[in-house]
Amino acid sequence: MATIDFDQVNSVIDVPEPAQRLLSKSEKEIKFSLNLLLHPHGLVEADAYVVYHNTARGPAKGGLRIWPTVTLEHTRDLAELMTWKTALVGVPFGGGKSGICLDPARLVGANKAAIIKEYVHMISGELLSGAYVPAPDLGSTPSDMAVIYGETHKPESVTGKPPRVGGLPGRREATGYGVSHVAALASEAFLGKPISEMRVAVQGFGNVGEWTCRFLCQRGAKIVAVTDITGGIYCTGGLHLDGVCKHVSATGGIAGCGEAGEVRSGVEGDQITNAELLALDVDILIPAAVEGVITEENAGAVKARLVVEAANGPLTRSGEAILRASGIPVVPDILANSGGVVASYVEWRQAKSGAMTRAEETYETVAEQLEAAFHRVRQIAEERKLDDSRGEAPPPLRLAAQAVAVEELVATMRDRGWIP
Numbered sequence: 001m002a003t004i005d006f007d008q009v010n011s012v013i014d015v016p017e018p019a020q021r022l023l024s025k026s027e028k029e030i031k032f033s034l035n036l037l038l039h040p041h042g043l044v045e046a047d048a049y050v051v052y053h054n055t056a057r058g059p060a061k062g063g064l065r066i067w068p069t070v071t072l073e074h075t076r077d078l079a080e081l082m083t084w085k086t087a088l089v090g091v092p093f094g095g096g097k098s099g100i101c102l103d104p105a106r107l108v109g110a111n112k113a114a115i116i117k118e119y120v121h122m123i124s125g126e127l128l129s130g131a132y133v134p135a136p137d138l139g140s141t142p143s144d145m146a147v148i149y150g151e152t153h154k155p156e157s158v159t160g161k162p163p164r165v166g167g168l169p170g171r172r173e174a175t176g177y178g179v180s181h182v183a184a185l186a187s188e189a190f191l192g193k194p195i196s197e198m199r200v201a202v203q204g205f206g207n208v209g210e211w212t213c214r215f216l217c218q219r220g221a222k223i224v225a226v227t228d229i230t231g232g233i234y235c236t237g238g239l240h241l242d243g244v245c246k247h248v249s250a251t252g253g254i255a256g257c258g259e260a261g262e263v264r265s266g267v268e269g270d271q272i273t274n275a276e277l278l279a280l281d282v283d284i285l286i287p288a289a290v291e292g293v294i295t296e297e298n299a300g301a302v303k304a305r306l307v308v309e310a311a312n313g314p315l316t317r318s319g320e321a322i323l324r325a326s327g328i329p330v331v332p333d334i335l336a337n338s339g340g341v342v343a344s345y346v347e348w349r350q351a352k353s354g355a356m357t358r359a360e361e362t363y364e365t366v367a368e369q370l371e372a373a374f375h376r377v378r379q380i381a382e383e384r385k386l387d388d389s390r391g392e393a394p395p396p397l398r399l400a401a402q403a404v405a406v407e408e409l410v411a412t413m414r415d416r417g418w419i420p
Contacts, residue, residue: 003077003080003081003084004023004080004084004402004406006020006023006024006406008399008402009399009402009403009406011399012380012384012399012400012403013403013406013407013410015406015410016410016419016420018419018420019406019409019410019413019419022054022413022418022419023054023083023406023409026051026052026053026076026079026080027052027053027054027055028050028051028052029049029050029051029052029072029076030049030050030051030123030126031047031048031049031072032047032048032049032122032123033045033046033047033048034046034048034100034102034115034118034119034122036114036115036118038111038114039111041106041111044102044115046100046101046102046115047070047100047101048098048099048100048101048119048122049070049071049072049075049097049098049099050075050096050097050098050123050126050132051072051075051076051078051079051096051097051098052079052094052095052096052131052132053076053079053080053082053083053094053095053096053097054080054083054094054095054409055094055095055096055131056094056409056412056413056416056418057086057087057092057093057094057408057409057412058086058091058092058093058094059093059094059096059130059131059132059133060079060082060093060094060095060096060131060132060133061082061086061093061094061095061096061132061133061135061341061344061345062078062079062082062095062096062097062098062132062134062135062137063097063098063134063135063136063137063138063140063160064098064099064100064119064134064135064136064137064140064144065078065097065098065099065100065137065138065139065140066099066100066102066104066107066115066137066138066139066140066144067099067101067102067103067104067138067139068101068102068103069101070099070100070101070102071099071101074099075097075098075099076097078097078099078312079095079096079097080095081095081312081333081334082094082095082096082097082341083095083405083409084334084401084402084405084406085334085338085341085405086341087404087405087406087408087409087412088334088335088338088373088377088401088404088405088408089335089338089341089342089369089370089372089373090369090372090373090408091341091342091344091345091369092345093133093341093344093345096132096133097137098119098123098132098134100115100119100139102115102139104139104140112144113144113147116144116147116148116151117147117151119148120147120148120151120152121151124151124152127148127152127154127157127158128152128154128157130154130156130157133156133157133158133159133344133348134148134158134159134160135158135159135160135340135344136160142160142161142162142167142172143162145158145159145160145161145162145167146161146162146165149161149165149166155351156348156351156352159171159343159344159347159348159351160172160344160347161347166351167347168343168346168347168350168357168362169357169358169359169362170343170357170358170359170360170361170362170363171340171343171344171346171347171362172207172211173211173214173215173359174339174340174342174343174362174363174366175207175208175211175310175337175339175340175343176207176208176209176210176211176212176213176214176215176310176339177211177215177339177363177366177367178336178337178338178339178340178342178366178367178370179208179212179215179286179288179308179310179336179337179339180195180211180212180215180216180218180219181215181339181366181367181370181371182308182331182335182336182370182374183195183198183200183212183216183221183284183286183306183308183331183336184219185370185371185374186284186306186308186329186331186374187283187284187306189374189378190305190306190329191283191305191306193283194220195216195219195220195221196219196220196221197220197283198221198222198283198284199221199222199224199238199282199283199284200213200216200221200222200223200224200282200283200284200285200286201223201224201225201226201234201277201278201280201282201284201285201286201304202223202225202226202227202286202288202310203226203227203274203277203278203285203286203287203288203289203293203314204227204228204287204288204289204290204310204311205226205227205228205244205248205254205288206228206288206289208288208310208311208337209226209228209286209288209289209310210245210248212286212288212310213226213241214241214245217241221284222237222238223238223239223241224236224237224238224239224280224282225239225272225277225280225282226239226244226254226277227254227272227273227274227277227289228248228253228254228289229253229289230252230253230254230255231253231254231255231256231257231271231272231273232254232271232272232273232274232276232277233254233257233258233269233270233271233272234269234270234271234272234276234277234280235258235268235269235270239269240268243257244257257269258270258271274289274293275298278293278294278298278301278302279298279301279302279303280303280304281303281304282303282304282305283304283305283306284304284305284306284307284308285302285304285306285307285308286307286308286309286310287307287309287310287311287314287315288310288311288314289311289314290311290314291311291312291313291314292313292314292315292316293311293314293315294307294314294315294316294319294320294323295316295318295319296316296318296319296322298319299315299318299319299320299322299323300322300326302323302326302328304328305328306328306329306330306331307323307328307329307330307331308330308331308336309330309331309332309333309336309337310333310336310337311333311337312333312337313333314333315330320398329397330397330398331397332397332398332401334401334402334405335370335373335374335377335397335401338369338370338373339366339370342365342366342369342370343362343365343366346361346362346365373401373404376404377397377400377401377404378397378400380400380403380404381396381397381399381400384400384403
C-alpha cells in the first residue's frame with residue numbers, strides 16, 4: 001500500500017500501531033481468470049481482480065475498471081484510495097475495487113455483456129452477499145452496471161445504473177458537481193473571491209471534466225480552456241461551453257473545435273495542447289484526466305493560483321512539492337472528486353429502501369457531505385499548524401484530509417473491536 005505515509009499522518013494524529021498494521025494491507029484479494037469464446041476474437045482470456053482494502057465502515061465500495069493496464073497492484077492502490085474517500089466524506093462504505101485486464105475497445109455489444117456476465121458469475125458470492133458493491137469506472141459504463149443487476153436481480157448489488165434501471169437521477173453528474181462545489185468553497189477560502197470571479201482551465205473533458213465545466217458555468221465561473229486526449233481550445237474571454245459539448249458529441253473529441261471553417265459549434269478560440277493548458281495564467285487549474293500529469297518537469301510552469309484535483313493522483317509528490325514552494329494550494333483528490341461515492345451511497349440506500357430520489361436531492365447530499373469534509377479538513381490544517389517544511393512532507397490540505405480519514409477509521413475499528 002502506498003497512498004498514505006503513516007509517518008506523516010502520525011505527525012498530526014496518534015495512529016495506534018495495530019490500526020496502522022490493518023490499514024497497511026488489504027483485507028481480501030481475489031484473482032481469477034475470465035475465459036470466453038467470442039466471435040470474431042476466438043478465445044478471450046483476461047486476468048481479473050477484486051480487492052477489499054478495509055471494510056470496517058461498511059461494504060467494500062469501488063468501481064469496475066476494464067482496461068489493458070489493470071494489475072493487482074494498481075487495483076490494491078485504488079481500493080485503498082476508496083477507503084480514505086469514504087471515511088473522509090462520511091458514508092458507510094469501506095474501500096474496494098475490481099479490475100479486468102482487457103481493452104474495452106475490443107468489446108462491443110453482446111461480447112462486452114458476455115464478459116460482464118462471466119465476471120458476475122465468478123464473484124457472485126461477493127455481489128449477492130453485498131460484501132462488494134461495484135460501480136462504473138474507466139472502461140465500464142452504466143449499461144454494464146445494468147448487466148450486473150440483470151444477473152444478480154438485486155438493485156443494491158451495484159450502483160451507477162441507468163436511472164430507468166433503478167439508478168439514481170444525478171449520479172452521472174455527481175462527481176463533476178462535487179468538484180465544482182469544492183472549487184467554489186476553495187475559491188472563497190484560499191483566494192478570497194467567489195467562484196463567479198474565477199477564470200478556470202480544465203484538463204480532461206470526459207464525464208467528470210465536462211460536468212465540472214457545466215456546473216462551474218452555472219455558478220458564473222469563466223471556463224477559458226479545456227483539453228482532452230485529442231486536443232484543446234483556449235479563449236481568454238471564456239469558451240462557449242455548449243458549443244464545445246456539441247462539437248465533442250459530433251466528432252468524439254475537442255480537436256478541431258473553433259478552427260477556421262469549423263462552424264458547427266459556434267466556438268471561438270485558439271488550439272492548445274495539454275501541456276500548454278497546464279501553464280496557463282488562470283485562477284483555478286482542474287486536472288480531470290489521468291494520473292501524474294503535473295510532475296517535477298512541468299510543475300514550475302504552473303501559473304494557476306489554486307489547483308483542484310478532479311482526477312485521481314494527477315500530481316506526483318515531487319510536482320506537488322514545487323507547487324507548495326510556489327504557494328499554490330492543492331485541494332486533494334480524496335476530497336475534491338468524492339461526489340461520486342456520496343451519490344453511490346444515495347443510490348444504494350434508495351435501492352435498499354425502495355425510495356425515490358430527485359437529482360436535486362442527490363446534489364444536495366453531495367454538497368452537504370463534501371462541505372462538511374472540506375471545513376473539517378481546513379480546520380485540522382489550521383488548528384494543528386501542520387509543518388510542511390520537510391521536502392517529502394505532503395502539503396497541509398492533503399495531509400489534513402488523510403488525517404481526518406484515518407482518525408475516522410481508527411474510531412470505527414475501535415467501535416467494532418478490531419483494535420484495542
